[in-house]
Structure formats: C-alpha cells, structure tokens
Amino acid sequence: MKVVRYDPFHLPDLRALYYLSRQTAFPWEDPSGYTLLDFDLVTQDESILVAVDQQRPVGFISWWPPDNFIHSLFVDPAFIRKGVGKSLLQACLAHIGRPATLKCKTANQNALQFYYAQGWLPIDTVVDAGDPYLLLAFNG
Template identity: 55%
Template structure:
C-alpha cells in the first residue's frame, strides 16, 4: 500500500465530494442523511487549506483548516479505510503547518471522533450548539 499526503488540487474534488458524502452518511447517523449532497464538500471547504491522503493515487481522506485561526474544520477518512492511521497522519501534517494552539469543533454525538481527538491530546474547552447538534470545542496547546 502506497500512501502519500499531498496538497489539494482540482482533480481531487470529485473523489473527495464522494468521500465526504459517504463518510458523513456513516458517521452522522443522528442526522437526516437524505439532506447531504455532493456539493456540501465545496461549501464546507471553501477558502480553506486542504491536504489529501492518497492510497495508490486515490483520495482516501482529507483535512481542511482555516489558517487565520489555526482552526481544523474538517477531517474525514473513507469509511473502508478507517482505523489505518490515515486520520492521524492527516492531523499531524495539518498541525505541522498550522502550529499551536489549534482548535476544532466536534459534534458531541460523534463519539468515535471525540475518542480519536482525545487520544491525540486534544482537550474539550467549551460546548455549544450548531444546526447539526451540540458540539464541543477542543484545543491543542
């Protein structure tokens, strides 16, 4: 298996739209997934910096962040690739560029993601509400 992290390029858009849709359908079971659309990827990552994980030249994950605030906005891995270290590698590469402190939001109902971030050293600093449900703000110093 040949994995590589690369800067986002236009030819990654369609596979990442598909990945984002599938990953959210699987992870966000408490939401109405019929409301999810391929175009959501474009809206969610507009203006952000994106790194893409490739496996044999096929996108299998991505991380997107907003550099002015050191805010990690999205981290998604293809469901069939979960648990193989892709998310951790993407997050580490992102943090190497973003620096510290960094923050992110994680929906409270997304237990697997919360456990993942806590294992990586992130700490819950506050809670809030969003259209997708209650979330935690996490920070890494």
C-alpha cells in the same frame, strides 16, 4: 498511503468521499439533504491536505489558517482505523500555529475518542441550534 496538498483533480473523489463518509460518521443525521457539492461549500477558502492510496483520495483535512481552526477531517469508511486520520491530523498540525482548535459534535463519540487519543482537550461546550458540540484545543 501518503499525504499531499489538494489538487483540483482530487475534487470528484473528495466530493464522493465527503458524501459517503458523513453517512457513516453521522448516523443520527438524515442524509437526504446531502449533496456532492457540499464538499465545495465546507472547504471554500480553506487549506486542504489529502491522503491518497495508490493515487486515490482516502481522506482529507481542511482548516482555516487565520484562526488555526480545523474545520473538517473525513476518512473513507473503508480506511477507518488504518492511520489515515492520524496522518492527516499530524500533517495539518505541522502547518498551523497553536493553539489549534476544532469542534466536534458531542454525539460523535468515535471522533471525540480519536481526538482525545491525539492529545486534544475540551475547552468549551456549545449548543448551536440544539446540536451540542465540544470545542477542542491542541497546544502540543
């Protein structure tokens, strides 16, 4: 597995990966509203790195450079707990300033445990349309 810059040829695989991984990561949400084009919307104008295994995308991270804000980190469910998320996060942090921030839904305990293990700290709790999330920061 290696981390590379996004290339448009990754697009079909990343659309499918984002579609499927949200179903695993967010079991409390109704997936009937998900579409393959959601990837395009959530990553628009963002920087993207892609984890590839044998030329196939197995994860991605996207961020908004002006704010050092990581917007999305998703891993193919078949590759969870294999170092993909950690590799993507480390590669992203090599490109952005500090403090880096991200938000994570409080219901997403697996992701929160992952971020805490990587040295991220909660700095605020926000309730947005009844869906609480934590704002996390990394200064390392």
